[in-house]
Amino acid sequence: xxxxxxxxxxxxxxxxxxxxxxxxxxxxxxxxxxxxxxxxxxxxxxxxxxxxxxxxxxxxxxxxxxxxxxxxxxxxxxxxxxxxxxxxxxxxxxxxxxxxxxxxxxxxxxxxxxxxxxxxxxxxxxxxxxxxxxxxxxxxxxxxxxxxxxxxxxxxxxxxxxxxxxxxxxxxxxxxxxxxx
Amino acid sequence: xxxxxxxxxxxxxxxxxxxxxxxxxxxxxxxxxxxxxxxxxxxxxxxxxxxxxxxxxxxxxxxxxxxxxxxxxxxxxxxxxxxxxxxxxxxxxxxxxxxxxxxxxxxxxxxxxxxxxxxxxxxxxxxxxxxxxxxxxxxxxxxxxxxxxxxxxxxxxxxxxxxxxxxxxxxxxxxxxxxxxxxxxxxxxxxxxxxxxxxxxxxxxxxxxxxxxxxxxxxxxxxxxxxxxxxxxxxxxxxxxxxxxxxxxxxxxxxxxxxxxxxxxxxxxxxxxxxxxxxxxxxxxxxxxxxxxxxxxxxxxxxxxxxxxxxxxxxxxxxxxxxxxxxxxxxxxxxxxxxxxxxxxxxxxxxxxxxxxxxxxxxxxxxxxxxxxxxxxxxxxxxxxxxxxxxxxxxxxxxxxxxxxxxxxxxxxxxxxxxxxxxxxxxxxxxxxxxxxxxxxxxxxxxxxxxxxxxxxxxxxxxxxxxxxxxxxxxxxxxxxxxxxxxxxxxxxxxxxxxxxxxxxxxxxxxxxxxxxxxxxxxxxxxxxxxxxxxxxxxxxxxxxxxxxxxxxxxxxxxxxxxxxxxxxxxxxxx
Numbered sequence: 100x101x102x103x104x105x106x107x108x109x110x111x112x113x114x115x116x117x118x119x120x121x122x123x124x125x126x127x128x129x130x131x132x133x134x135x136x137x138x139x140x141x142x143x144x145x146x147x148x149x150x151x152x153x154x155x156x157x158x159x160x161x162x163x164x165x166x167x168x169x170x171x172x173x174x175x176x177x178x179x180x181x182x183x184x185x186x187x188x189x190x191x192x193x194x195x196x197x198x199x200x201x202x203x204x205x206x207x208x209x210x211x212x213x214x215x216x217x218x219x220x221x222x223x224x225x226x227x228x229x230x231x232x233x234x235x236x237x238x239x240x241x242x243x244x245x246x247x248x249x250x251x252x253x254x255x256x257x258x259x260x261x262x263x264x265x266x267x268x269x270x271x272x273x274x275x276x277x278x279x280x
Numbered sequence: 281x282x283x284x285x286x287x288x289x290x291x292x293x294x295x296x297x298x299x300x301x302x303x304x305x306x307x308x309x310x311x312x313x314x315x316x317x318x319x320x321x322x323x324x325x326x327x328x329x330x331x332x333x334x335x336x337x338x339x340x341x342x343x344x345x346x347x348x349x350x351x352x353x354x355x356x357x358x359x360x361x362x363x364x365x366x367x368x369x370x371x372x373x374x375x376x377x378x379x380x381x382x383x384x385x386x387x388x389x390x391x392x393x394x395x396x397x398x399x400x401x402x403x404x405x406x407x408x409x410x411x412x413x414x415x416x417x418x419x420x421x422x423x424x425x426x427x428x429x430x431x432x433x434x435x436x437x438x439x440x441x442x443x444x445x446x447x448x449x450x451x452x453x454x455x456x457x458x459x460x461x462x463x464x465x466x467x468x469x470x471x472x473x474x475x476x477x478x479x480x481x482x483x484x485x486x487x488x489x490x491x492x493x494x495x496x497x498x499x500x501x502x503x504x505x506x507x508x509x510x511x512x513x514x515x516x517x518x519x520x521x522x523x524x525x526x527x528x529x530x531x532x533x534x535x536x537x538x539x540x541x542x543x544x545x546x547x548x549x550x551x552x553x554x555x556x557x558x559x560x561x562x563x564x565x566x567x568x569x570x571x572x573x574x575x576x577x578x579x580x581x582x583x584x585x586x587x588x589x590x591x592x593x594x595x596x597x598x599x600x601x602x603x604x605x606x607x608x609x610x611x612x613x614x615x616x617x618x619x620x621x622x623x624x625x626x627x628x629x630x631x632x633x634x635x636x637x638x639x640x641x642x643x644x645x646x647x648x649x650x651x652x653x654x655x656x657x658x659x660x661x662x663x664x665x666x667x668x669x670x671x672x673x674x675x676x677x678x679x680x681x682x683x684x685x686x687x688x689x690x691x692x693x694x695x696x697x698x699x700x701x702x703x704x705x706x707x708x709x710x711x712x713x714x715x716x717x718x719x720x721x722x723x724x725x726x727x728x729x730x731x732x733x734x735x736x737x738x739x740x741x742x743x744x745x746x747x748x749x750x751x752x753x754x755x756x757x758x759x760x761x762x763x764x765x766x767x768x769x770x771x772x773x774x775x776x777x778x779x780x781x782x783x784x785x786x787x788x789x790x791x792x793x794x795x796x797x798x799x800x801x802x803x804x805x806x807x808x809x810x811x812x813x814x815x816x817x818x819x820x821x822x823x824x825x826x827x828x829x830x831x832x833x834x835x836x837x838x839x840x841x842x843x844x845x846x847x848x849x850x851x852x853x854x855x
Contacts, residue, residue, distance in 0.1 A: 138305040208316040209309055 100147055100236070101213065102140035104173070108147065109134070111172040112154055120157065128153040141213075144236045163240040170244015174252060191253045192228045192275075195246065196220045226277035233270040246273055255280040358413045365406050370828040373399045377829055400830070408544040411472075415551050422556055426581055427465040429505065430455055430748065433492060434812030435819065436474045438838040444482055448841075451478075453492040460496060460503050461750060462582035466556065470576070473549045473560075477509045477572045480545065485513025485569065502580035508573040515566035524562060525550040549574075601720040603628040605650040610640035610666060611685070612658045615774055615804050619767060620653070620685075623712050626758035627719070637661030641669050646678035651722055654702075656686040657799070668700040681722035712754035741853035743768055746846055751809030764808075765853055768846065771808050775801060775843050779836060786824065786832055795824040801839075813842045 112121045125134035128149055136142060148162075151169075155162045178185055184202055188194045198218045206213055216234030223229050232242050243261060250257045256279040264270035289297075376399060380392040433453055441447030474492075481490045491510045496503040516524065525546050553560040553574045564570035607629050611617050617633060624631040632649075634640035638661040640654065652670075654663035661669075663684050670679060681703040697705050706718055741761055744752055747768075755764050778801045785794040798821035805813035816839045824832070 137301065139308045209312040211316075 100142055100144045101138070101210070102136045102142060103138040105136035105142055105147060105150070106138050107173055107176050108150060108169055109136070111169055112150075115168075116154070116158065124153045124157050125150075141210075144238075148237065166238060166240035167244035167247070170241045170246070171248040172244075173241075174245055174248030178252060185252075189253070190280075191246075191250045191255055191257070191277075192220075192222065194249050194253070195228060195230055195275075223274075228275045230273040230275065231264055231270060232273065233264075233267070235269050239271045242271070242273070246275065250275070250277075253280070354413075358410060361410070365410075366403075366826075369399070369403055369406060373403065373828050373830055396830075403828075408548060411548050412544050415548070415555075422469065423466040424464050425467055426462050427467045427470060427578075428462055428811060428815070429459055429470070429494060429507075430461070431811035431815035432467060432471055433474065433494065433507075434842075435815035435838075436471060436478055437492065438812055438816060438842055439475065439834060440478045440482060442834055442838040442841060443479075446487075447482075450482075450487070451490050451492070454494075456493075456495040458496045458503075459494050459505065460578070460580040460583055463503065463505070463578040463580050465576070465578055469552045469556070473552050473574065474507070474509075476545045476549050477574075480572070481509050481511035481513065481570070485511040488512030488569070499577045501577040503578055505576045505578050506573060507576075508571050510569060510571040512569040515568050516562065516564040516570055517566050521562060521564060525560065599627070599716070599720075601723055602716055605629045605719065605723055606648065607631045607651050607653055607719070608634060608640060608643060608649045609653045610634040610637060610658065610663060611653075611655045612636050613655070613800065613804065615767070615770055616655065616685075616807060618770070619807055620715075622763065622767075623715055623758050626712070627716055629719075637663055637666030640666045641673075644670050646674050649680050651680050651719060652682045653719075654682060654684045656684055657796075664696055664700050664702070667697075667702055671701040683718060683722060712758040714754070741765060743846065743849040743853040746849050747809035748811045749809075751807075751811075755809070765850065768808055768810075769850055771804055771810070772843055772847050772850065774804060775813065775839075778804075779839060779843065782820070782824075783836055786829070791824045795821045798824060810842070810846060813839060813846075816842065 109121060109125075112124070116124075128134070130146055130149065132142065132146070134150075151162045151165050154160075155165055158165075184197065185194070188197065195218070199220070203215045206215060216232060216236070216238075219231040219233070221229045221231075230246070232239065239261065243259065246259060250259075255277055258276045258278055260274040260276075262272050262274075264272045373396070376392055376395050380389060380396065383389050383392060433455065437451050437453055441451050444450065478490065478492065489510075489512060491508075493508045493510070495506050497506070498504070550560050553576060556576055558574055558576035560572075560574040562570055562572045605627075607624060609617075609620055609624065609631050611620055611633070612635055621631055621633065632643065634643050636658040637654070640652070640663075641661070644652065652667075654667060656663040658666075663686075667682050667684070670682070682701070683704045683706060684697055684702050685706050703722060704718060706714065743765060747755075752764075755767070759767070778797050782794045782797045782801075785791070785797065798817045802814050802817035802821060805811070805817060816835055820832070820835050820839070823835075827835075
């Protein structure tokens with residue numbers, strides 16, 4: 100997992116709970132890297148889950164909720180640091196469709212060995228998008244948060260249904276229905 | 281107070297470090313991107329390069345195909361031109377010949393002689409140019425055949441002598457015993473170089489000896505043949521020597537003002553010799569003479585005869601095996617009959633003669649003979665047909681070994697022989713020793729040992745100097761000297777008869793009959809070791825169909841000259 104995710108997760112935690120809490124939680128969580136991450140590094144995903152669980156313990160918020168909130172945070176981070184991806188996009192669907200087709204292509208240029216999840220999209224009807232997320236990592240709620248934040252960023256509202264993709268392990272289907280813009 | 285503060289950094293310092301790290305990470309990503317782009321452009325370039333190489337390769341292939349097609353067309357053109365020019369030229373020269381023969385007015389005869397000289401010069405030029413074009417077109421191929429350089433030199437000198445007023449006395453040759461009797465090479469091309477060098481020597485020297493020398497030394501391929509042709513002519517200056525072997529160059533010749541040719545002769549010779557991995561060159565001093573030489577690495581097929589004393593033990597075994605064998609000999613030619621029967625008699629073999637293939641089939645019965653010796657070309661039924669009938673009539677285990685004798689060197693004979701079930705093919709001329717070895721090998725080991733006493737020789741008869749040494753030795757091993765002389769006498773009579781027949785047939789335009797007679801002459805002369813005659817007869821056999829009357833007459837004259845020489849030597853031997 101790319102280091103930027105860890106860096107931003109800790110940044111979000113600092114923003115939400117303060118530096119002292121983050122320091123305390125990291126000390127307690129017994130992390131292999133002692134909680135020091137760089138955006139250009141790679142770290143095991145299990146460590147990310149461990150950090151989320153630690154903050155969940157500390158705050159009483161569920162890990163799923165924390166992941167969702169982190170999804171929102173990351174969308175803001177992306178918009179701030181990689182505005183080029185957001186130019187020429189007029190809707191959340193266009194943005195979501197670009198994840199596999201544009202963004203991951205660029206990521207691979209910088210990190211040829213990056214293990215990226217797959218996002219297959221299919222417009223199933225007017226204002227309807229089906230997005231199948233396939234990854235061995237248990238980050239469904241994080242994706243959910245990203246999708247929600249994406250819809251908001253394009254000033255849209257939507258209903259998002261989540262279900263396991265039939266007959267396919269490590270895969271989740273998001274059904275997005277735009278309800279207003 | 282200070283110690284409490286020491287483990288904490290200030291906010292601004294923390295922010296600075298954080299910013300620096302972000303910048304470092306951004307820099308790294310930037311560099312990664314640059315690296316990726318550089319890599320991408322590199323692989324693009326390599327792709328372009330690869331594509332260009334593929335395109336160029338295919339362009340070159342097309343160009344090569346075109347060039348090859350053009351070259352093939354040129355070769356075809358040359359082949360056609362060769363025929364188209366030579367045919368009318370032959371007709372022209374023939375007509376001049378006929379007119380010359382009928383003309384009685386001396387003035388007109390002189391004019392016709394000029395026409396003939398010019399025609400000959402033209403023919404030589406056409407041949408040179410065609411050879412040269414063939415080389416240029418890459419259509420020049422080297423044959424790999426058995427070359428008997430002694431016979432070849434004999435033939436070339438005999439032809440040269442016939443075309444020079446005092447040729448007999450001016451031409452000399454010495455061939456070192458180190459020169460292998462038979463080696464692999466292109467006889468036609470070697471002959472061409474030899475006759476070119478010899479005719480140059482004749483053309484550029486008014487008188488004085490022309491000496492041809494041949495030696496051989498060791499070489500990784502077998503032997504290095506070196507031939508030198510020395511004349512006492514006008515010589516060549518150092519300046520002229522530089523360009524001598526280049527295309528279309530000539531040394532000015534004050535000796536004759538007649539047409540000299542194209543200046544291609546030496547260029548062609550150089551290409552021939554260099555094409556066969558050899559070297560050619562000249563030493564010369566103006567006013568003193570020139571020595572042209574060439575060196576050719578050759579593969580030795582038959583080594584120089586071993587020194588005396590070797591192979592005695594083996595000889596006894598071979599002799600023992602052959603003695604007492606019953607052999608059926610099918611041979612129509614009288615001289616060959618006599619020679620082979622004498623050979624067989626000397627081997628203590630009981631031989632029965634069949635005059636042709638049909639008679640051989642009639643005489644043959646299982647158990648009657650231990651071996652059959654069969655000539656190929658015989659009237660009524662040839663040796664191959666006779667062999668086939670014998671093979672078809674009797675079970676294989678009842679048929680003794682069948683050995684054929686042939687003067688043909690063609691592979692086709694070997695193939696045919698294998699098909700009809702011939703055990704071995706022997707090439708004429710065959711020596712006593714070779715025949716005995718072959719019979720012995722075919723018969724397998726049995727018989728009684730025999731003690732061989734080497735024969736002592738007195739002074740050798742003069743005729744022996746004119747016969748090939750290995751063949752002569754074979755003859756003497758089986759016959760008395762007088763028997764050999766008698767054989768040569770018979771040969772001279774037969775050769776004269778054949779030459780007359782050849783001439784008559786050629787006049788009638790029956791070139792096939794003439795070629796058959798030339799073949800017979802070649803075989804006969806080979807058997808007795810008159811290799812000069814054999815070589816010329818071979819040339820005649822091959823070229824009877826397409827040579828013009830003039831050239832054929834030259835060869836026949838040379839042949840007659842050789843036969844006359846033998847005859848004179850015979851007279852000297854008998855006295």
